[in-house]
Amino acid sequence: MNELIRLENITKSFGDNVVLNGIELTVGENEFVTLLGPSGCGKTTTLRIIGGFEQPDSGVVYFDGKDITGLPANQRNINTVFQNYALFPHMNVGENIAFGLRVSGKSDAYIKDKIKYALKLVNLKGFENRNIDQLSGGQQQRIAMARAIVNEPKVLLLDEPLGALDLKLRQEMQYELVRLKKELGITFIYVTHDQEEALTMSDKVVVMNEGYIQQEGTPEEIYDEPINAFVADFIGDSNIISGKMVDEKVVEINGIKFPCIDGTEQGFPPKRRVDVVIRPEDIEIRPYGKGLFNGTIISKLFIGVHYEMLVQSEDGKIEWLLQNYDQHDVGAKIGMYVRPENIQIMRKPKSEAESAIELDI
Amino acid sequence: MKKLGKIYILIIMLFLYLPIFTLMVLSFNEAKSMAVFTRFSFKWYAELFQSRLMMGAIVNTFSIAILAALIATIVGTMAVLGMDAMKPRTENVLLAANNIPMLNADIVTGIALMLFFLMLNIPRGYCTILFSHATFCIPYVILSVRPRLNKNTDRLFEAALDLGASEKYAFRKIVLPELWPGISSGFLLSFTMSVDDFIITYFTRGAGINTISTLIYSEVKIGIRPSLFALSTIIFVVALVVLLIVNARQAKADAAA
Numbered sequence: 066m067n068e069l070i071r072l073e074n075i076t077k078s079f080g081d082n083v084v085l086n087g088i089e090l091t092v093g094e095n096e097f098v099t100l101l102g103p104s105g106c107g108k109t110t111t112l113r114i115i116g117g118f119e120q121p122d123s124g125v126v127y128f129d130g131k132d133i134t135g136l137p138a139n140q141r142n143i144n145t146v147f148q149n150y151a152l153f154p155h156m157n158v159g160e161n162i163a164f165g166l167r168v169s170g171k172s173d174a175y176i177k178d179k180i181k182y183a184l185k186l187v188n189l190k191g192f193e194n195r196n197i198d199q200l201s202g203g204q205q206q207r208i209a210m211a212r213a214i215v216n217e218p219k220v221l222l223l224d225e226p227l228g229a230l231d232l233k234l235r236q237e238m239q240y241e242l243v244r245l246k247k248e249l250g251i252t253f254i255y256v257t258h259d260q261e262e263a264l265t266m267s268d269k270v271v272v273m274n275e276g277y278i279q280q281e282g283t284p285e286e287i288y289d290e291p292i293n294a295f296v297a298d299f300i301g302d303s304n305i306i307s308g309k310m311v312d313e314k315v316v317e318i319n320g321i322k323f324p325c326i327d328g329t330e331q332g333f334p335p336k337r338r339v340d341v342v343i344r345p346e347d348i349e350i351r352p353y354g355k356g357l358f359n360g361t362i363i364s365k366l367f368i369g370v371h372y373e374m375l376v377q378s379e380d381g382k383i384e385w386l387l388q389n390y391d392q393h394d395v396g397a398k399i400g401m402y403v404r405p406e407n408i409q410i411m412r413k414p415k416s417e418a419e420s421a422i423e424l425d426i
Numbered sequence: 427m428k429k430l431g432k433i434y435i436l437i438i439m440l441f442l443y444l445p446i447f448t449l450m451v452l453s454f455n456e457a458k459s460m461a462v463f464t465r466f467s468f469k470w471y472a473e474l475f476q477s478r479l480m481m482g483a484i485v486n487t488f489s490i491a492i493l494a495a496l497i498a499t500i501v502g503t504m505a506v507l508g509m510d511a512m513k514p515r516t517e518n519v520l521l522a523a524n525n526i527p528m529l530n531a532d533i534v535t536g537i538a539l540m541l542f543f544l545m546l547n548i549p550r551g552y553c554t555i556l557f558s559h560a561t562f563c564i565p566y567v568i569l570s571v572r573p574r575l576n577k578n579t580d581r582l583f584e585a586a587l588d589l590g591a592s593e594k595y596a597f598r599k600i601v602l603p604e605l606w607p608g609i610s611s612g613f614l615l616s617f618t619m620s621v622d623d624f625i626i627t628y629f630t631r632g633a634g635i636n637t638i639s640t641l642i643y644s645e646v647k648i649g650i651r652p653s654l655f656a657l658s659t660i661i662f663v664v665a666l667v668v669l670l671i672v673n674a675r676q677a678k679a680d681a682a683a
Contacts, residue, residue, distance in 0.1 A: 118584055138587045139596075151585035155603045164599075165589035216589065 066093035068130075069252055070115060070220065075124035077110055084110045085121070086276040092220075092254060092269075097246055099255045099263040102273035103299070108256045109224055111273070115254060116222050117141050129219070144213035145222040149229070150205045152197045158184075158208055159193035165216040183211035186245065203234045210245065220252045227262065239265050260300050264288060272296050293411055297342040304348075304386050307413075308341040310334065316341060316410060319383050321358045325408040333410050340411040345373070345388040347407035356400030360385060365395050376401065446662060453655035474653040474660075483641040484657070486552065487621055490637065494559035495616035501560070502567025503609055510575050521572070524565045535562060536629035543630065550632035558630040559623065563616035570615060574608035575601075 070092040077085040085107045092098050100108035113119040114126060117138030126134045133141060144165070152161050159180050166176045184190055187207035192200075200208065206226055213221055223242075227235045243266050246253050257263055263270045264284040271281040272295075280292040291297035294305050308318040312335055314328040323341075327333050353359060360376040363384070367373075374387045376399065385401070393399060452460060456467040474480055509517045527535065539558045543550055579601050586596035624639035631640060638661075642654055 116588065118587075138584070139590050139592060143588075145585070145588045147581060147585055147588075149581065151581045153582060153585070153600055164586070164591070168590045168595065212589070 066096065068092075069094045069096075069128070070254075071127040072111070072115070073125040073127065075111070075114060075121045075126070077107075077114065077119065077121050084276050085114075088124070088276075088278060090271060090278065090281075092252060094219075095250055095252055097243075097253045097255065097266060097268045099257060099267040099270050100273055101257060101260060101263040101270055101299070102279075103258055105275075106273040107276040108258075108273050112145075112222050112224055112254060112256050115220075116143055116145050142218055143220045143222060144216050144218040145224065146206075146209045146213050146226045148224045148226065150209040150226075152205055152208060152212070154197050156197070157193070158189075158195045158197070158200070161197065161208060162212045162215055164212065169216070179215045183215045186214070186248065187211045188241075202229055203238065206230065206238065207241075214245075214249060214251075218251065220254060221249075223253060223255045225257055226255075227257075227259075235262070242266060264300070272299060274299075290409055291342055291411065293414065294340050294342075297340075297409070297411070302345050302386055302388075304341075304343045304345065306341050306343075306383060308339050308410075310337045310339060310410075314405075316408065319378060319380070323357060323403060323408055324405045325410060326405050327408075327410040331410070332412065338413050340413055342409040342411060343385075343403055343407065345386040346371075347403055348376075348385060348387045349402045349404075350387070350389055350391070350393065351400040351402050353398045353400050356402040359398060359400050362393055362395050362397050362399065365393070449655050450659045450662070453652060453659045455652060458652060470652040470656040473651070474656045477653065479636070480641065480653065480657065483636040483638050486555075486635065487637040487639075490552070490556050490559055491617050491620035494556055494563055494620045495613050497556075497560040498563035498567050498616045499609060499613045502564045502612060503571050503605065505564070505568055506571045506575055506605075509572075521568075524568050527562060528565050528569070532562075532623070532625040533629075536626040539626065540629040550630060551635050554630045554632070555627055555635070555637070558626050559616075559620045562623075562626060563619055566615050566619065567609075567612035570612040571605055571608040574605045579604050 068091055070090075072088050072090040075085050075088040076083070088107070088111055090111070100111055102108045110119060114121050117133075117136060117140075121134065124134075125132055128141070128143075153164065156164070162180045162183055163176045166179060171179075180193060181190075184192055187210050189204060189207050189211070192204070192208070197205065197208075206229075209226070226242075227238050230238060239262060242253070242255075255263075255266065264287070267284055269281060270284055270287045272279045272287060274295050280287060280296045282290075287296065288300055291300060291303075297303045297305055306318050308316045308323075310328075310333050311317040311322060314325055316323050316325050316327075316339065318341055329335075333339055349356070358378065360378050362374050363377050364375045365372055371388045371390050372392055374389065374393065376385045376387055377383070378385070387401075451463065453470055454466050454468070455463050456469055457464040509520050512520070536558075539554075539561070540550075543554050548554060582600050582604065583596050586600045587593065591599070622639075624643065627637050628640055628643070631637070636644070638657065642650075645651065645654060
């Protein structure tokens with residue numbers, strides 16, 4: 066994959082508030098990259114720096130190998146779908162879509178063709194003469210997409226474009242976006258705080274917090290092998306517990322030894338204190354005494370696909386979050402088992418500053 | 427109870443419109459009397475249009491109103507744009523300062539402007555009235571344009587830049603149409619306030635120049651002529667027609683939206 070955009074050591078502050086702390090990021094051609102993080106993590110600022118709406122305090126933005134750090138937004142071959150769509154209210158749908166083409170001086174015939182093509186692409190054929198305020202939220206979202214893509218940008222920036230839509234529409238639009246991306250064959254950089262959106266659509270997820278990139282990787286890598294407690298907690302539900310390596314590839318949690326697949330080779334030699342992540346769906350329920358450890362179910366919640374249960378360890382020190390398709394009664398004593406490959410070992414944050422970054426969620 | 431409410435509304439309407447109605451009736455009275463209606467006639471309308479004094483005052487009033495409103499609208503709109511580019515704190519201080527002239531009594535503004543012209547040795551006349559009117563209208567323009575320029579217009583401006591527009595083009599095509607309702611209402615407000623004004627005009631005009639209001643004031647001292655009723659009637663009817671047109675257009679726009 067060819068590199069298209071590279072951010073080199075980008076820092077940015079607003080007043081005393083440091084928003085970005087040396088961001089390093091590479092985006093490949095035709096890649097779907099998602100910047101994921103809680104509000105205030107710097108993801109939107111990163112996007113605005115790529116779009117040219119914000120100047121970094123230091124650092125360089127490369128586009129196609131050229132330094133574009135100082136280039137104004139209207140000279141970048143990049144278009145944006147804004148969070149609130151920012152459609153021009155005094156223009157109809159067709160005029161909105163035509164805006165960028167008119168600016169670049171395209172012929173009327175070309176513009177007409179392009180409007181038709183774009184509306185077909187976003188499934189809103191024949192909407193040329195509608196007014197903006199006659200459109201639903203989802204339709205406005207599609208028009209915002211159409212307005213951006215008619216200019217044939219190399220990169221499309223999307224700033225929480227689905228944030229204002231209801232759940233069902235949001236899920237529909239996720240499929241739409243992936244389809245559009247395939248048809249257009251361009252790079253998408255997507256900003257969201259919704260981990261589900263990030264996991265379903267992206268080729269690469271970049272998890273950010275407090276102006277630092279915490280981890281970047283494929284959705285599977287991010288989900289299965291979170292690098293620290295922040296990522297593990299932000300991406301889906303998880304049990305994050307302190308533990309200690311007691312033997313080669315054996316971790317002890319609350320006095321119980323669990324075989325795992327991480328050892329000295331992965332940087333976790335015996336006697337090292339670690340954080341352990343176990344996903345709730347990875348804890349298997351066994352008859353009492355037949356698993357690795359035992360506990361009592363203290364609450365149960367039905368959430369559609371499965372049951373979510375809280376299980377208290379026998380010494381009362383730990384509450385495990387479990388997800389299971391089978392129903393078990395509250396108060397029941399059960400045994401639990403976790404496969405070695407489902408135990409994710411993470412290093413504990415070293416300094417206080419580092420732990421502040423990770424725990425301040 | 428319902429009947430009582432209707433009577434109440436009727437009384438209010440009578441208080442509001444009966445005086446104006448009396449004035450309109452008297453403007454068609456042949457006699458100069460303000461008490462007896464003798465015969466219907468257009469005599470005072472004819473006198474009005476033949477009187478150079480009155481026609482001059484009418485021309486002055488409306489030309490000053492249009493020019494002052496234009497100047498105030500342009501200056502006020504530019505001020506809003508300029509303030510928007512400033513730091514929020516500076517902008518808030520300036521906006522607060524903008525409110526002071528509006529709260530200030532007209533008589534204070536009038537005397538202050540008069541002293542200002544005297545001090546700088548500027549001969550008082552048409553231009554000083556125009557300058558004064560433009561001055562007291564600017565805060566109202568700022569007040570009506572400012573709310574139109576907000577986060578939303580910032581976003582639209584950015585969206586236009588994103589689509590490749592230059593800053594000038596984005597302003598002209600996207601931001602200006604958004605400000606337009608504020609600009610036009612600022613203009614109309616300025617226009618009416620200028621036509622309405624007496625006190626400030628009185629203090630800043632020179633000898634021999636009159637607007638409708640100062641003319642009426644000086645006529646009252648020597649005995650009012652029914653041609654002034656005719657003039658008032660015309661002004662009232664024109665205002666009424668304009669109001670009806672504006673309302674009809676508003677209703678049409680609301681129905682379309």
